[in-house]
Amino acid sequence: MKSWSAPRVPELPPADTPLQLHDTPSRTTRPVNLEAAGASLYVCGITPYDATHLGHANTYVNFDLLVRYWRACGHEVSYVQNVTDIDDPLLERAEATGVDWQELAESQTELFREDMRALDVIPPTHYLGAVEMIPAIVEDVERLLQAGIAYPVEAEDAEGVDYYFDIAAAEAATDWQLGSIGGYDRSTMEELFPERGGDPERSGKRDPLDPLLWRAARDGEPQWEGGTLGRGRPGWHIECSVIARRRLPAPFAVQGGGSDLRFPHHEFSAAHATAADGISLAGHYMHTGMVGLDGEKMSKSKGNLVLVSQLRSRGVDPQAIRVLLLSNHWRSEWSYTDEALEAAAQRLARWKAALTEAEKADDDAGVPSELQYALMSALANDLNAPAALDTLDLWAAGKMAQGTSAAAAQDAVQALLGIDLSR
Template sequence: MESWSSPAVPGLPPAPESLELYSTPNGSTLTTTARDGIASLYVCGITPYDATHLGHANTYVHFDLLVRYWRACGLQVQYVQNVTDIDDPLLERAAATGVDWQELAESQVQLFREDMEALQVIPPTEYLGAVEMIPAVVEDVERLLELGIAYPVPAEDAETEDYYFDIAAAQQRTDWQLGSIGGYDRAAMEELFPQRGGDPHRAGKRDPLDPLLWRAAREGEPQWPGGELGHGRPGWHIECSVIARRHLPAPFTVQGGGSDLRFPHHEFSAAHATAADGVPLAERYMHTGMVGLEGEKMSKSRGNLVLVSGLREQGVDPQAIRTLILSHHWREDWDYTETALQRAQDRLARWKHALTQAPEHDDAAAPEDLQYALMSALGHNLNAPAALDTLDMWASGQTAGSTGAARVRGVVLALLGLDLSAQGVCGA
């Protein structure tokens, strides 16, 4: 699957690698170190049945910040993102709208690509759909079945079988334990499981929380060859473990996604991978905050979406949308308001105006001061609001006043993905 065009990212003098990140399983901030000059990242992608809303953008912009920081440290970044281009919500939306599910998926993926380009998000190294990975999914489910960590459950017609992951068997045979990734207790997981695609009341399951690995073919549903599993399609969580295992080191540096993926998705993606080969999936887990509207989490199921494409159609500068997102810490839950968007637009305009007043050339002995100031802020748990505060101080003349305009523009563009060039200056 094709991703999107990469934005221009100016080169910077490599800075020493120093990054502390909060990791969900540990519940603390830990130093993150790349191996052999390579940092690796997996961010769970969209299920393409509706357009990109601000909650999506919040996640991908913040992980773009991580990619930019690593690159500024001179690291090679291996970044993988998936697209869940076959799943129940996609099929349900296609049926409800009378649109072919493949056409719906492709149209929404294309809109996502356009939104990411507009927001200056660096594309992943590998961008992969679940459908293209189905042969590998079958291979891993068959492996789990062979190990005794998967089991069949008769489908409705009693002639075919679905396959489920056996939590108890996995806990006996691997280092993974239920709750070790998401950090929830059993009661919380039982509450969240049916809300997030689980089927706790499915007859024949050994544990209500056992997740689906392979769904046997049903009439009217898309299906693929499943080897000894029979024709069908993959469950949700297995796709990410399969994609990550085949395209990233084991374990890779950071697994990322929204906080609603802590359980069950990241919990079971990690469990599937570890059960299949005995190696942890990732070293760190970062979960971005939720974006709300009028006090409610922004989600497709609620229909309370502020779409990136909608804001762009209204003439909102995507750079202002990016500024709005970066004004919040990646772990923070926040609400969208038009007032907050206006503040972001005004702030961006002030920075752009300040750039027009900056000296044409550097005359300081250390023109990298602004770069190091921004990287210092980002190095402490990827603190984007502190980085933007640094820009505010620069714009008011309090810091890095002798750094030339070209240098400022390059540093800010490379690290924050914000273009302060004169085009589009308003209110200056």
């Protein structure tokens, strides 16, 4: 699957400032271990049944911040992102709207690409759909079945069987334990599971929380050859486990996504990987906060969406949208308002005006500018983008980094924050 064109990212003089990041499982802010797997990152992508809303944009812009930081430290980044281009919500939306599911998936994926281009998000190294990885998914489900960590459940509404992951067997055979990734207790997981695509009431399951690995073919649903599993289609969590392990070292450095993926998605993606290979999926887990509107989480199911494409069609500068997103710490929960967007646009205008008044002289070649150091110092503390933007405010007000030329300032801001002050 194609991704999108890359924005201009100026090359900065390397300044390897150690980065501390909050980790969900340990609930601590600690260094990310890059010694074994390098600067490697997997971020769960969209299910393309609706356009990109600000909650999506918040996630991908903030992980773009991590990619930019690593690059500024001189690291070569391996970044993988998926598209869940086959899943129940996609099929349900296609049926409700009378649109072919493949056409819906492709049109919404293309709109997502356009939004990412507009927001100057660096594309992943590998951008893969679940559909193109089905042969590898089948391979892994068969492996789990052979290891006794998957089991069949008779499909009452179809010929053949569905296959489920056995939580108890996985816990007995591996270091993974239920709740070790998301950090939730059993009662919370039982509450969240049906809200997030789970089927705890399914007859024949050994544990209500056991997740689906492979769904037998049903009439009217897309289906693929499944080897010994029979024809059907994959469950949700197995796809990210398979894609990540086929494209990144194990364990890779950072697994990322929105906080709603802590459970069940990241919990079981990690469990599948550990059960299949005996190796942890990732060393660090980052979960971005949810974005709300009028006091409620912004979500497709609720329909309370602020779409990036709609803001762009109104003439809103995508750079102002990016400033709005970075004005909130990546772990924070926040709500969108038109007033906050206008404040972000005014802030951006002040920075641009300051750039036109900055010294035109060249900085010392190959030496990080004062502004670059200041921005990286802010970001080094848990990717604190709001602190970095406050640094820009000080610079624009003439209160710091006066030794930084216009060219060096523009490059530092664009490379680290994805904000182009020359536009």
